[in-house]
Amino acid sequence: DFWMALIHKGITLVTLLADITTDALMAYLESYSGLEVLSLSPVNDHHAEAFYRRVLPHHSYSLRKLSIEIKSVGKWCVGPRFLEVLSRCMKLVELNMPIYIIHQPSV
Incomplete structure (x- = not known):
């Protein structure tokens, strides 16, 4: 597999654009x-949890x-669960993704 070959060769990309998540x-x-630039176009929610919990923290100090x-709305949308992880990306200057906000009624 292509991605496993990159791991074994120690190749670390700075920019990655991928249409399919595996x-x-x-x-x-x-x-x-x-990683500084990442663009994903996932077709389903299968890898969303792994991305926010395990992948994004590895690149939080470099991702721009x-x-x-x-x-469609799904697990890839940033909601309360993953907002903290995203907020750790201190060098982030460009963000293109759905944001899911829950409006709480006033008491």
């Missing part, structure tokens, strides 16, 4: 830190641009 891609992204393009 277990191997998530393993690759989790194997190093230093993050784009997650999805067609």
Whole structure:
């Protein structure tokens, strides 16, 4: 597999644009830190949890641009659960992704 070959060769990309998310891609992204630009277009929610919990923290000190393009509301949308992880990306200057906000009624 392509992503496993990159892991074994120690190749660490600074920019990555991927149309499909796979277990191997998530393993690759989790194997190093230093990614600056990431663009994903996942077709389903299968890897969203792993991305926010295990992948994004590895790149929180370097990531400048993050784009997650999805067609419907789902686990890839940033909500209260993953907002803290996203807020740790201190160098982030460009964000392109759905934000899911829950409005609480006033008491």
